[in-house]
Every structure is written in structure tokens, then in C-alpha cells.
Amino acid sequence: MDERVLPEADIVLAVLPKTPATENVFDDVRFSKFKKGALFINIGRGSSVEEAALLKHLxxxxxxxxxxxxxxTEPLPPESPFWQEDVLPASRLLLTPHNADISLSMNEESAEYFCRVARRFVLEGKMPDYLVDL
Incomplete structure (x- = not known):
């Protein structure tokens, strides 16, 4: 990450994967480099943010x-300070636990995609484009 942008950025969007290199990459030192008044958005992985440091800088x-x-920790525990209005006003914190991608058309689009992939597999013997080997 090029930290030179942090003092200038109005919004920092984190979309990092979970890897050893990204563990707590947003820590007290890094948050202290943010522009005063910046917004921080994390839609990547929770492991990339040291939550106590985030709360401190908020x-x-x-x-x-x-x-x-x-x-x-997911789901976010009820005792988390992020849920406590007296710790931080809700006007300064938006929590969307794994719901940021939900839209009115999401279910319909997901069903159409599933049918398209299943049809190709059953009728044409074509494997799905995106396989996950568990």
C-alpha cells in the first residue's frame, strides 16, 4: 500500500483479502496517517483492521x-463497542454486516445466473467458469 495517499485521501476504501500480509494492516500507526476528517470503508476482510485502533481514531x-x-469477529458480537451508541454516535458509523452488496434485484440475478450455469452443465457438459476446490 502506498501510504503517501493517506494524508490526502478524503475516503479510504479497503477491499483487501485475508492473508498474513494484510492482517491488521489498518492499525494505529496507519490510521494516524489518515487525513483529518477522512472516511474509512471496509468491504474486504475484517482481519485487515485493528478495530480498537479504528475506534480510537473515530x-x-x-x-x-x-x-x-x-x-x-463475525457475526459482530452484541457487546462490541461498534453497537454502543454511547461509545460512538450512529451518525458516524454505518454497519452493514455482509449486506453491502444486497440490492432489490440480487435474488433474481442470482437465480438467473444459477440457472444459466446449471443449464450449461447439464445440457452441454460445460463446467462452471468459477470453481472452488474445497
Whole structure:
């Protein structure tokens, strides 16, 4: 990550995968380099954010707000400070636990995609384009 952009960025969007190299990459040191009043959005993996450091910089005013779709512990425990209005006003924090991608047409689009892939496999013997080897 090129940290030179952090002091200039109004919005930082994290879309990092979960790897040893991205573990807690957004920590106290990195958040302290953010532009004062910046917004932080994480739609990648919760493991990339040190949540105590994020909360510290939200409460201290370095960050104006945050939108989080992922968390270190999922589901986000009820006792998490992110749920506590007295810790941080809801106006400065948007929580969308694995729901940021939901749209009105998502179910229909997913069903159409599934049918298209299944039809190709059954009728033409073609494997799906995206296979996951578990």
C-alpha cells in the first residue's frame, strides 16, 4: 500500500483479502496517517483492521466516520463497542454486516445466473467458469 495517499485521501476504501500480509494492516500507526476528517470503508476482510485502533481514531476525531461490512469477529458480537451508541454516535458509523452488496434485484440475478450455469452443465457438459476446490 502506498501510504503517501493517506494524508490526502478524503475516503479510504479497503477491499483487501485475508492473508498474513494484510492482517491488521489498518492499525494505529496507519490510521494516524489518515487525513483529518477522512472516511474509512471496509468491504474486504475484517482481519485487515485493528478495530480498537479504528475506534480510537473515530472517537478522537481523526476519522469523521466509517462504514464496515466486515469485522474481526463475525457475526459482530452484541457487546462490541461498534453497537454502543454511547461509545460512538450512529451518525458516524454505518454497519452493514455482509449486506453491502444486497440490492432489490440480487435474488433474481442470482437465480438467473444459477440457472444459466446449471443449464450449461447439464445440457452441454460445460463446467462452471468459477470453481472452488474445497
Amino acid at each position: 472517537q478522537g476525531g481523526r476519522l469523521r466516520g466509517a462504514a464496515l461490512d466486515v469485522f474481526q
